[in-house]
Amino acid sequence: MTDTVLTNAWILTVDETMTIHARGWLHISGDTIVALGDGAPPQVPNAEIVDMSGDIVMPGMVNTHCHMAMSLFRGLGEDVDDRLFRYMLPLERKFVSPEMVRAGTTLSALESIMGGVTSIADMYYFETEVGHVIDRAGMRGIVGQTLADFDAPDHKSFDAGFALVDELADTFADHARVTASIAPHAPYSTGPAIMERVAQWSDDHPGLPVQIHLAETEPEIAWAREKYGLSTVGVTARSGLLKPSTIAAHCLLIDDDDIAILAQSGVGVAHNARSNGKGGRGMARVEDMRKAGIAVGIATDGPMSGNTLDLFAQFGVVSIFAKILGHSRKPMPTKDVIRMATIEGAKVLGLDDRIGSLEAGKKADLIRISLAAPRLHPIYDPYSMLVFAAMPTDVCDVMVDGNWLMRDRQVLTLEPQKVLADALAVADKFRTEIAAIDAARQKE
Amino acid sequence: MTDTVLTNAWILTVDETMTIHARGWLHISGDTIVALGDGAPPQVPNAEIVDMSGDIVMPGMVNTHCHMAMSLFRGLGEDVDDRLFRYMLPLERKFVSPEMVRAGTTLSALESIMGGVTSIADMYYFETEVGHVIDRAGMRGIVGQTLADFDAPDHKSFDAGFALVDELADTFADHARVTASIAPHAPYSTGPAIMERVAQWSDDHPGLPVQIHLAETEPEIAWAREKYGLSTVGVTARSGLLKPSTIAAHCLLIDDDDIAILAQSGVGVAHNARSNGKGGRGMARVEDMRKAGIAVGIATDGPMSGNTLDLFAQFGVVSIFAKILGHSRKPMPTKDVIRMATIEGAKVLGLDDRIGSLEAGKKADLIRISLAAPRLHPIYDPYSMLVFAAMPTDVCDVMVDGNWLMRDRQVLTLEPQKVLADALAVADKFRTEIAAIDAARQKE
Known part of the structure; x- marks a missing residue:
């Protein structure tokens, strides 16, 4: 069982009372969140410690x-x-x-x-x-x-x-x-x-x-x-x-x-x-x-x-x-x-017993939002920032079931260049047909 | 007078007929666009040649x-x-x-x-x-x-x-x-x-x-x-x-x-x-x-x-x-x-004689949109891509009056870290007052 402790995180748990841990830590064991809180993180033997640098951590x-x-x-x-x-x-x-x-x-x-x-x-x-x-x-x-x-x-x-x-x-x-x-x-x-x-x-x-x-x-x-x-x-x-x-x-x-x-x-x-x-x-x-x-x-x-x-x-x-x-x-x-x-x-989706909030016992599906971009600041309310100012490009890390799918915007489970090339190779075959449909429409 | 020639650009001119140069070039002299078109770029003595790598170039x-x-x-x-x-x-x-x-x-x-x-x-x-x-x-x-x-x-x-x-x-x-x-x-x-x-x-x-x-x-x-x-x-x-x-x-x-x-x-x-x-x-x-x-x-x-x-x-x-x-x-x-x-x-703004489209005689106010992000593809229509899929983070280069304000997402005229620090230093002074307003509101 791999243990990971995220530290120095601005954790939006999205639990029932919308608990926020402003200088939070979150302990993951295997695919599951085992504990989280504010203040000094627990000492977990052999755990990987990942410093979130004050960034937001929220449910995927x-x-x-x-x-x-x-x-x-x-x-x-x-x-x-x-x-x-x-x-x-x-x-x-x-x-x-x-x-x-x-x-x-x-x-x-x-x-x-x-x-x-x-x-x-x-x-x-x-x-x-x-x-x-x-x-x-x-x-x-x-x-x-x-x-x-x-x-x-x-x-x-x-x-x-x-x-x-x-x-x-x-x-x-x-x-x-x-x-x-x-x-x-x-x-x-x-x-x-x-x-x-x-x-x-x-x-x-x-x-x-x-x-x-x-x-x-x-x-x-x-x-x-x-x-x-x-x-x-x-x-x-x-x-x-x-x-x-x-x-x-x-x-x-x-x-x-x-x-x-x-x-x-x-x-x-x-x-x-x-x-x-x-x-x-x-x-x-x-x-x-x-x-x-x-x-x-x-x-x-x-x-x-x-x-x-x-x-x-x-x-x-x-x-x-x-x-x-x-x-x-x-x-x-x-x-x-x-x-x-x-x-x-x-x-x-019928999955709220397993995911959707950061709580002990739930699966470790979470994301980190980088606060590096000047356009996000000042932040008086993190929810307002997320809803009206943040963008997908601010997401820097993504974890599902305790596994990192993306770190520092590098996707680990897919090869972006190959994925795009494969997609374009298929889409290029549509272009003649699309041009014909466009032309027929413009004639009308 | 500095001359710059942008080459290999997908130019959306936004002129009267919405001319597009799919493999376009654009010649800037000083603060002004002097010519643009499709195909082989002109030979301009002493000009800086900037390859746009097939990216979109459009009016700022x-x-x-x-x-x-x-x-x-x-x-x-x-x-x-x-x-x-x-x-x-x-x-x-x-x-x-x-x-x-x-x-x-x-x-x-x-x-x-x-x-x-x-x-x-x-x-x-x-x-x-x-x-x-x-x-x-x-x-x-x-x-x-x-x-x-x-x-x-x-x-x-x-x-x-x-x-x-x-x-x-x-x-x-x-x-x-x-x-x-x-x-x-x-x-x-x-x-x-x-x-x-x-x-x-x-x-x-x-x-x-x-x-x-x-x-x-x-x-x-x-x-x-x-x-x-x-x-x-x-x-x-x-x-x-x-x-x-x-x-x-x-x-x-x-x-x-x-x-x-x-x-x-x-x-x-x-x-x-x-x-x-x-x-x-x-x-x-x-x-x-x-x-x-x-x-x-x-x-x-x-x-x-x-x-x-x-x-x-x-x-x-x-x-x-x-x-x-x-x-x-x-x-x-x-x-x-x-x-x-x-x-x-x-x-x-009363500036349409000077800016707003890429045409000979207008000021060189233009931006380059990087097409690197997989989420932008496939592109069947560049306007649809810009309106419904592109984001500010896709803008990579920005020019006003023939001067680059940003290249490869590095702003050249301002120091981003200092700008943010200065802004937060001022905003931090508001927080006590804001907390008081928030508290008064929540009491009601």
Whole structure:
């Protein structure tokens, strides 16, 4: 068992009372935090002592919804309303392969680590590849095999999709950091019958989360209303799919009744602020959901929608949306943003007994924020600094399960130059097709 | 006359047709761009050749509204609705001095340069100090002496304020990069009579801009309506203060009639997206103003309101606000965001004949964006990459008037460690007072 003692750290524990250790130490044994506190660090025989130089040490951040492989489509079709049908689906049908998923997911894992994200919930295709990438990168992940009716790249029928889910669950059974998940794409693209089958699968596989896009778009709302006389949340609830192990992404177009249903179900919500905003779709009622007792985490969405894989880029937007909706500075104080990015995100993923805060007995998933940049100073409140001034490039060290994934901004588990070269080699094959789509669009 | 030729650059000129030179070169002689193009660079005798390694070269960015010295109050009173009266005014009355202004403005100049901002419009107190800091930092700036009726830190009467403005104008007469400006705080805090006097001063000093906060808060709207039966834009227009040399910050709470008045006047608008959002105040109608022909630039506001001094942090919010207001992905395409950050911002400052685009005859104000970070790739559209993925830390080189202010992220005109130490030495004196304000607030 390796022991490590971090010293001279400004520790933001994000525990229940938001304890801060201003000159703190933290003792890690193996993969677990065994003790932490203020003042003189304990003498631990044979421990590695790492001086944090007064920098901030906080829980690793949790990205509650992503499609990591889509980094290879980053920034495509911005400013185009029918981007889904014009760019995304045609490109996915043509190019998504195990190799593409591996290359894109690895690029995203690299970026996630460099931005301080230690846990991520992903849903995409060939998801076993995603699990292997997250395993190798040393991150923690919920990997969800997508099920959908729209000619998905890796399954031509729901039966074939369920077979992929079973394979995924077998592959990562008992893995310490990678958890398999079943991911029906959305209510409208799977339908009540398949959602019921997913709910049954979920009952048969306790501990494996469900992931679904929910109440994200207006056509989805219209579909539920016209076909079932219900909200899309209502249709999903009736299918038995809203349960504590469910991660519902977006929950943007919801009313008070929907919030009550979501709260009652114990579902966790992934708030994709920038993605919703970039789509011109609106501002999710996050404060209302949280007041109703729903755990809401922060999410980047896929990099074709949200562009980047760090939560810092979300923080400002998460905060601003809440303040504009509440017409006041008070909603979503900076402390709450950091809670959402850590312990509340962990709760959404069903991992809050293991991660999300720095407490004795929890896994050692933590990050160090360098305070070297002049633009961070003066610091009157560390949460304000993190939410409104810090950037992913301020993250200097990252640890998951007691293992360093990054030290002094050098990623230890991946080779950045090779990761980028591999990703660009795959993406370069898309360019002819993309140019054709661009040209067709410009002709109209 | 020094000649420099930049080679192997991905040049975004931001000229009228948004010309891009994919393998471009750019020839600078003295402070001026003399030629640029694609392909083989010209042979210029004795020129320094600088290889840009395929990185992006674009116009330096323009921050159209700021209170630079307030970096020393960065992040204070977040989430507090009466922050202005509880924190800002008491702290300003007690602590604003020439030394404080010098230290805070220098910290902000450092951050601005490191974030790719080459021109800035500032309004604050002891503004002659601000001009000297901008001069020494090598930046370009509009420096506005604030006039206000609320016991300002550097003048106890409007007459004294006008004397400071005159002194400022004398000090920077004929300066190549620093332009004096008169800055009535806001319509409600100066009143029509003083606004008329400012308009007269402005007529007497052609080329020196007026800066004013306009239509930012609800009490301001109520003041104008109750006292004059007009909108605040209407009151200001009637005072003669809306003219092409006026920079109107915010223009948030405006209606169609106000937009028509603003457009007719030729005023430029500084859009403070994050500051407005953080205040819970709303989303300015930027697309409507631009469609009416009003030049709108991007602005950070002071770091107590907006926290950071780079425009990258604004880009996502500027874009998202427009898309949410338009309920579509189409409004505010990424190209337009970059235009606002450069040539349109330059127009707001009255400098578009000199800066804001890379064209022969313009001043050599430019920045280089490193493409080294994996998170920026793949790049299908450089504007999308700049708006939604790039960060201030990607800016590696900065030039103003043909002089390098930063190379390889080393600022050449300021000493970062000393700048930070000086700023913290001043800010540390505020902490007792801040703790008292915090404590009083928590008792309530």
